[in-house]
Amino acid sequence: MDFAAGEDHHHHHQPPIEHTLTSPILLSERIRQAINDSNSFKLELSDVGKLVDRLSQMLRSFVRSTNSTTTPSFYDRPVRRIFTDVSKTLTRTLTLVRKCRRRTVFLRIVGAADFRKIFNLLEASIGDMKWLLSVFDTGGEYGVVLSLPPIASNDPILAWVWSYIASLYLHPLNVKIEVANELCSLARDNDRNKKIIVEEGGIPPLLKLLKEASSPESQIAGAITLFNLGNNQERARLIADELGVSIIVQAFGRESPISVRIAIAKLICRMSEFDPVSREGFGRENVIRPLVMLLSFETFVDDDRLESVRSVLDRRKTRGYEAGSSSWSMNRRERESEPPELKLELKTSCARALWMLARGNLANCRMLTDTKGLLCLAKIIETETGELLINCLMTVMEIASAAESNADLRRSTFKTNSPAARAIVDQFLRLIQESENSVIKIxxxxxxxxxxxxxxxxxxxxxxxxxxxxNHPNPDVGTESAIALGKFVSPDNFLCTQHSKTVIEFEGVVPLMRLLRGSERTQYHALVVLCYLALHAGNSEALVQARVLTALEGADRAIVGQHSELKELVVKAIYHLNMYHAGVVPPQRPPYSN
Known part of the structure; x- marks a missing residue:
């Protein structure tokens, strides 16, 4: 059989498994020879011999069973640990037996305590081997073994994890599902358990469960357990390193039941949230397409905009964007029969996955806008509430963030005449004006x-x-509005002068002055906007009436002092306002291009 199948990528530096398996057997033969050659301590050595013979028999029995063709694959983690430990015990035993053989000074330093120690070690090794044989019993006589080998007596979790993972390799599918659920609850308990499951090689057999297309239960059990494991960057990356991204995308793309797709969408979301490499990997595997497709179902009822989304997705399919040959669609009858709360959960999970995929990733944002995903998101923002609405809102915010720093995306996606861009802006303005919920408004x-x-x-x-x-009563809303206005009136914006005049026309100066009494963060952003207004529209009567010059001169020294760029900006703004008050128009610096 292929022993290497069980070796994971963390342990390349380990000796070949064959070497680990034969080493203690060779040692036991050398001990038996040394006992036969010895003339001292006959009684003690006879007892040692019995224990070594029993151990040797168990070692050989294990090697025979793993070499048999009935074993489908091999899980080597506990085997390596126990066989290495047995080898150490047998090496110590051999040293003691050799001391007994020599008619020298060594005989005087071998005592009853030495034999007692060796007996204990050999008994522990026999206990470990007994446990190992029961765990790898492919006849299934023992089922899932949850007894404790001496090697893990101080750490029962390790023994359980070994048993569970071995069962994922050896047992029928119904047992594997049960075992995956047990690993899932262990992983839910604490981070140490997660670490043990990953270190002991739990990821590959869990990913294999996702390939069991005929068993939705096993796919769900695998996906939820991996979801629980992948809650930090290191572990999410380890899942990706085991070719996890393509396995997950293939499982998501099959004609899977809605409950499987929910579990896998959450796993995609979790890995993308914590690991930028996974985020990129999912983008390359084109998972965005099925996520948008599932999100758009029943969003456009009798609406030709769904056809627009579908036709773009189909065009991408013919251009080779298809990941595998599977179909992403869901049978209409099957969809209609699903309970509404399950359909909502699927959409919510897909929307959150898109949010995490878009976060800080320009390529994924581009792909999302290429699929006409913006139209779909705009429609959901218009019609939905709660978590689904927030997830879609955050997805678009990530796309907007990418567009801010990338002129190409900005021009291609947010053209003034683009129906999707206009729909999105309309919805944002509606939420800003109508929503009472700061989590949505911000x-x-x-x-x-x-x-x-x-x-x-x-x-x-x-x-x-x-x-x-x-003027909003929630200071965070006021501060965010100041930050947003700052982007309109900043010199980075080609139209900063016109926008500054518009802010003043809409009577923005007085509420900005009021924000100067807020928290340090609020004061900072209000000062920035007031300085830009002074720089671009310093001759405005509104600035004089609101006594902006006095406010800037008296600005909190502590805050201005902490930020050198703000200090510079305040000094410039004061200079501009003084010039205007003196009837001199200060020279304007040309703004940056948009």
């Missing part, structure tokens, strides 16, 4: 700010609602 404000460079000067409808939110 991402909408933030997204409008991130898109500031896409709006023409005549698009004043976006600035009014932001100015209005400066």
């Amino acid at each position: 991402p909408a404000i933030r997204a409008i700010g991130l898109l500031a460079r896409t709006f023409p000067a005549r698009e004043t409808r976006v600035i009014g609602p932001l100015v209005k939110q400066l």
Whole structure:
């Protein structure tokens, strides 16, 4: 059989498994020879011989059973640990037996205590081998073994993990499902358990469960257990390193039941959340397409916009974007028969997965906008509430964030005449004006700010609602509005002068002055906007009436002192306002291009 199948990539430096398996057997033969050659301590050595013979028999029995053709694959972690430990015990035994053989000074230093120690070690090794034989009993007489070998007597979890993982290799599918669920609850308990499961090679057999297309239960058990394991970057990366990304995408793409797709979407989301490499991998495997497709189902009822989404997805399929030959669609009858709460959970999970895939990843954001995903997201933001709405909102905010720092994406996705972009902006403005929930209001404000460079000067409808939110009773909403307005009036924005005049026209100066009494963060952002207004529209009567010059001169020294760029900005703004007050127009620095 192929012993190497069980060796995972963490343990390349280990000796070949054949060497580990034969080493203690050879040692036991040398001990038997040394006992036969010895003339001292006959009684003690006879007892040692019996224990060594019993151990040797168990070692040979194990090697025979693993060499038999009935064993489908091989899990080597506990085998290596126990066989290595047995080898150490037998090496000590051999040393003692050899001391007994020599008619020298050594005889005087061999005492009853030495034999007692060796007897204990040999008994422990026999206990370990008995446990190992029971765990790898392919006849299934023992089922899943949860007894404790001496080697793990201080750490029962390790023994359980070994038993469970061995069962994932050796037992029928119904037992594997049960075992995966046990590993799942162990992983849920604490991070140490997660670490042991991963270190002891639990990831490959769990991924294998995802391939069991005929058994939704096994796919769900595998996906949920991997979800529980993948809650940090290191472990998420280890799942990806075992070719996990393509296995997961293939399982997601099959004609799977809705419950399987929910579990796998959550796993995609979890790995993308914690590991940028997994995030990229999922993008390369084109998982965005099926996620958008599942999200768009029943979103566009009798609407030709669904056909628009579908036709784009189909075009991408013919251009070779298809991951494997599987179909992403869900049978309409099957969809209609699913309970509404399950359909909602699927959409919510897909939307959150898209949010995590888009986070800080330009390529994935591009792919999302290529699939006409924005239209779908806009429609859901318009019609849905709760977590689904928030996940879609956050996805678009990530796309807006990528667009802010990438001119190509900005121009291709958020063109003024683009129906998707217009639909998204309309929804953001609606939420800013109508939503009572700050968790919804703040991402909408933030997204409008991130898109500031896409709006023409005549698009004043976006600035009014932001100015209005400066007065919001929740200080975080006011601060976020100041940050968003800062992006409109910043010199980085080609239209900063026109936007500055619009902010003043919408009576933004007084609420900005009020924010100067807020927290340090609030004061900082309000000062930035006031400075830009002074730089780009310093001759405005509104700035004089609100006594902005006095406010800037009296700005909190502690805050200004901590930020050198703010100190510079305040000094420039004061200089500009003084010039205007003196009737001199200061020279304008040309703004950056958008």
